[in-house]
Amino acid sequence: AQSVTQLDSHVSVSEGTPVLLRCNYSSSYSPSLFWYVQHPNKGLQLLLKYTSAATLVKGINGFEAEFKKSETSFHLTKPSAHMSDAAEYFCVRKTSYDKVIFGPGTSLSVIP
């Protein structure tokens, strides 16, 4: 079955330290992959997307993600967490049939 796995339901980091949110996908080919962020009571916003171009993708707010086909991973990173980064993060893939599949989400807390 085609799916998206986010290994951590919750991640807590201190302000100014690196952020790593993990995402793995199951697929027999290179899919289109996205990371979305959802702040409380706000709509989902696209952070970045991978569509078979460069494997290291830079997004908004200092986030980036690296597509690793050998590991079927698309982990999201940021060098230094800010308080405003506290939110829910979703890894998303689009299948060859244009079906969009969301991961279960990772809640990021940033400690002052």
Add this chain to the structure above:
Amino acid sequence: EAGVVQSPRYKIIEKKQPVAFWCNPISGHNTLYWYRQNLGQGPELLIRYENEEAVDDSQLPKDRFSAERLKGVDSTLKIQPAELGDSAVYLCASSLEKAGGDYEQYFGPGTRLTVT
């Protein structure tokens, strides 16, 4: 540029009552999606429209849910009758399909439904 507009933002109804949600996508976007997001989970696609055609409604509970996008612009999602388990946030998103399938979905703020 206006984003995806949804109304109402909040709705509280008793079970067995009908309810409807409205979505106006970004102008010019040909593809519209309805998702349901349960508490603590990721959104799940209910239905996807390309213009006025529903191209994927495989996850829509057709016994009680219906949707329409008559003129290929705004859309309505209806539940009749509502059940307690329908309590969730209903999200609408739109995108402009490009050749090769490289697209970004823009999401509305959602409608939070509470069924009592």
